[in-house]
Amino acid sequence: MNEIVNPVHLVDQSFYFIIGFSFFFLFVITCVMIWFVIRYRRSRHPVPADIRGNLGLELVWIIIPTIIALGMFVSGWKSYTGLRTVPKGTMEIEALAQSFSWIFIYPNDKESENELVVPVNTPVKLKMTSLDVLHSIFIPAFRVKVDAVQGLNTYAWFLPQEEGEYDLFCTEYCGTGHSDMTGTVRVVSREEYDEWLEEDAW
Amino acid sequence: MKATASFFETPEPARFKGILSWLITLDHKRIGLMYLFVILFWFLLAIFLGGLIRLELMFEGQTIMEPEIYNSVFTLHGVIMIFLFIIPALPAVFGNFFLPIQIGADDVFFPKLNLLSWYLYILGGIVAIISLFSDGFPDTGWTFYVPFSISTNTNVSTAVFAAFILGMASMLTGLNFITTIHRMRRPGMGWMQMPLFTWSLYATSWVQLLATPVVSITLVLVILERFFSVGLFDATRGGDPILYQHLFWMYSHPAVYIMILPGMGVISEIIPVFARKSIFGYKAIVISSLTIAIAGSLVWAHHMYTSGMSDTAVFVFSLLTFIVAIPSAIKVFSWVSTLYKGSIEMTPPLFLSLCFIYLFSVGGLTGLVLGAAGPDIHVHDTHFVVAHFHFTMFGGTGFAFFAALHYWWPKMFGRMYNFKAAYIGAILLTGGFMFHYVPMFVLGLMGMPRRYFDYLPQFAQGNFYAGFGAVFIILGIVIMMINLGVSFKRERDAAADPWGGTTLEWMTPSPPPLHNFVGEPVVDKYPYDFTRVVAKHAPGGQED
Numbered sequence: 001m002n003e004i005v006n007p008v009h010l011v012d013q014s015f016y017f018i019i020g021f022s023f024f025f026l027f028v029i030t031c032v033m034i035w036f037v038i039r040y041r042r043s044r045h046p047v048p049a050d051i052r053g054n055l056g057l058e059l060v061w062i063i064i065p066t067i068i069a070l071g072m073f074v075s076g077w078k079s080y081t082g083l084r085t086v087p088k089g090t091m092e093i094e095a096l097a098q099s100f101s102w103i104f105i106y107p108n109d110k111e112s113e114n115e116l117v118v119p120v121n122t123p124v125k126l127k128m129t130s131l132d133v134l135h136s137i138f139i140p141a142f143r144v145k146v147d148a149v150q151g152l153n154t155y156a157w158f159l160p161q162e163e164g165e166y167d168l169f170c171t172e173y174c175g176t177g178h179s180d181m182t183g184t185v186r187v188v189s190r191e192e193y194d195e196w197l198e199e200d201a202w
Numbered sequence: 203m204k205a206t207a208s209f210f211e212t213p214e215p216a217r218f219k220g221i222l223s224w225l226i227t228l229d230h231k232r233i234g235l236m237y238l239f240v241i242l243f244w245f246l247l248a249i250f251l252g253g254l255i256r257l258e259l260m261f262e263g264q265t266i267m268e269p270e271i272y273n274s275v276f277t278l279h280g281v282i283m284i285f286l287f288i289i290p291a292l293p294a295v296f297g298n299f300f301l302p303i304q305i306g307a308d309d310v311f312f313p314k315l316n317l318l319s320w321y322l323y324i325l326g327g328i329v330a331i332i333s334l335f336s337d338g339f340p341d342t343g344w345t346f347y348v349p350f351s352i353s354t355n356t357n358v359s360t361a362v363f364a365a366f367i368l369g370m371a372s373m374l375t376g377l378n379f380i381t382t383i384h385r386m387r388r389p390g391m392g393w394m395q396m397p398l399f400t401w402s403l404y405a406t407s408w409v410q411l412l413a414t415p416v417v418s419i420t421l422v423l424v425i426l427e428r429f430f431s432v433g434l435f436d437a438t439r440g441g442d443p444i445l446y447q448h449l450f451w452m453y454s455h456p457a458v459y460i461m462i463l464p465g466m467g468v469i470s471e472i473i474p475v476f477a478r479k480s481i482f483g484y485k486a487i488v489i490s491s492l493t494i495a496i497a498g499s500l501v502w503a504h505h506m507y508t509s510g511m512s513d514t515a516v517f518v519f520s521l522l523t524f525i526v527a528i529p530s531a532i533k534v535f536s537w538v539s540t541l542y543k544g545s546i547e548m549t550p551p552l553f554l555s556l557c558f559i560y561l562f563s564v565g566g567l568t569g570l571v572l573g574a575a576g577p578d579i580h581v582h583d584t585h586f587v588v589a590h591f592h593f594t595m596f597g598g599t600g601f602a603f604f605a606a607l608h609y610w611w612p613k614m615f616g617r618m619y620n621f622k623a624a625y626i627g628a629i630l631l632t633g634g635f636m637f638h639y640v641p642m643f644v645l646g647l648m649g650m651p652r653r654y655f656d657y658l659p660q661f662a663q664g665n666f667y668a669g670f671g672a673v674f675i676i677l678g679i680v681i682m683m684i685n686l687g688v689s690f691k692r693e694r695d696a697a698a699d700p701w702g703g704t705t706l707e708w709m710t711p712s713p714p715p716l717h718n719f720v721g722e723p724v725v726d727k728y729p730y731d732f733t734r735v736v737a738k739h740a741p742g743g744q745e746d
Contacts, residue, residue, distance in 0.1 A: 015574075018571050030560055048543060051482065146510065170651070
């Protein structure tokens with residue numbers, strides 16, 4: 001399964017790229033600002049210079065940030081395409097949102113509520129819709145989030161690479177029970193998943 | 203300076219004494235002050251509600267209120283802060299008071315329309331209060347997203363109608379300012395002689411005038427849906443819930459520029475005055491204001507990457523979002539460069555402006571994470587977004603509002619305040635601010651969604667720190683307000699030009715007379731030419 005690029009890495013790379021530049025700019029701007037205020041305080045520098053602009057400098061700080069911003073856009077877009085391009089051989093699970101719980105329907109029509117069980121190292125595609133108002137599924141560990149809209153089919157996919165339990169939230173405000181509309185993603189071995197799927201839940 | 207009767211001493215008409223003479227006034231300065239007091243009331247109320255939210259979230263589980271109440275409280279906090287504080291704060295208070303003076307006029311072009319705007323603003327506020335005491339305040343969040351806003355039982359219609367009325371007030375103010383700037387500039391004041399605060403209001407007013415009708419119509423549609431169930435946004439009947447989001451953000455994203463542009467204008471006034479040095483790149487700042495107004499109107503769907511709209515739309519809106527970041531960056535670079543080789547005097551307005559530059563930069567830079575398509579998917583609708591927009595709206599516009607208060611206070615009321623208390627307030631506020639919002643960035647990255655009444659144990663620590671910071675924010679604001687209030691006990695003895703400014707409001711007594719100027723103000727060829735100020739304050743020069 002290693003040929004599939006996990007979009008989690010792309011998203012994180014893009015995030016670190018953007019936040020790295022941001023910290024750098026913030027640090028420089030703040031230090032320069034404080035240094036100017038101390039260095040050119042009135043008691044030490046009573047007569048100000050009369051500088052009204054500098055076209056060259058202004059062009060530099062238009063062009064360089066534009067290039068960096070476009071670089072950020074490209075990295076963000078690349079990671080987004082990773083999140084949207086579903087690889088072949090993906091397991092499809094239907095996810096229905098309702099106030100205030102999640103229903104998951106598996107390929108053999110088994111249903112589960114607020115607990116999504118998936119086999120490790122298998123890409124999973126969630127086919128989403130809502131039975132009432134807007135909801136949004138959010139699994140922070142897999143960097144995925146997509147709104148569930150009544151009358152519209154949306155999707156998200158992810159690749160769980162480690163067994164374990166992960167949190168799942170509703171992130172589109174949906175009313176009183178919004179913050180209780182949480183669940184768990186349980187990533188298990190292939191054997192355990194097959195066994196669970198055949199278990200009679202009812 | 204000769205003693206001139208200020209606008210506070212305007213002769214009263216026979217039947218309207220005292221406060222009544224204010225309620226029928228057409229004087230832009232009085233209307234500005236009337237806005238100031240009402241807006242401060244709403245601001246302090248919304249701060250209190252914000253404090254309640256953080257207190258509830260400080261500990262796991264239910265702390266002080268039920269989830270239903272919590273949902274109404276954060277809705278109310280958002281609606282008041284957005285529609286009754288941030289959108290009108292700078293244009294309605296300082297724009298009304300100073301725009302005509304800065305261009306050398308004696309009032310706005312439509313003084314009666316100006317008073318009507320104030321009454322509409324008051325009416326909108328009253329309707330908002332009525333909705334609170336009728337069927338329970340709406341619990342939809344300030345975005346009123348359908349279908350929830352149509353199906354919930356609370357009194358959404360009245361609250362939405364309040365926002366509609368407030369939109370009218372905002373539009374009329376915009377119309378008034380545009381006309382005033384076009385028609386009433388003093389001879390000699392061309393476009394490139396206009397102060398930057400006035401320029402920023404010009405750009406803002408166009409957005410107010412063109413974008414507000416979109417949200418007004420959208421809000422009316424919500425009311426229609428609630429009463430007549432037309433089905434415009436109902437998918438089961440061929441409508442589209444996403445359409446609402448487009449219409450809503452088509453106004454509400456430009457609205458964030460309505461909020462921040464005048465703030466940027468204020469900072470562009472304050473920095474040169476206390477550096478006693480011309481603003482760096484006047485034209486670049488003017489052009490960037492206009493670019494922000496235009497490009498900012500084309501990025502609305504970056505609130506909707508997860509909504510289910512097409513990937514092509516995500517591509518376009520993400521790209522445009524990065525383009526609109528550039529003019530804001532230009533302004534920050536220009537402000538910092540203005541300080542270079544200046545002669546800098548530290549005062550409370552300058553201190554607040556420097557805090558603005560820092561906090562707004564944090565807000566702007568974290569906005570880049572949100573503008574990027576992939577990373578936004580992770581942080582969308584989490585506490586990361588909450589922290590981001592509070593850094594820009596509160597750290598940006600809020601701090602610009604405080605800076606403007608301290609900068610123009612002696613001009614508006616003729617009284618100076620205590621500097622030491624002002625610094626203490628500002629430091630508590632800024633320190634509390636960092637303590638309050640930085641943990642929210644971390645919470646958001648960890649995955650805590652916004653608008654959550656309760657949370658998982660891993661989020662407890664961050665929420666506790668945030669609540670802790672809120673205490674200092676509130677303390678700082680209280681000290682700041684009391685300090686300004688106490689100044690009314692002092693003598694009305696502020697100089698006409700206490701700071702050494704170059705724009706026209708400093709060429710008239712503090713507070714200004716009814717018709718703004720004593721004699722004819724002289725318009726400089728360049729609005730930030732400090733040579734005269736430098737000469738006046740040089741050793742041996744003529745002090746005031």
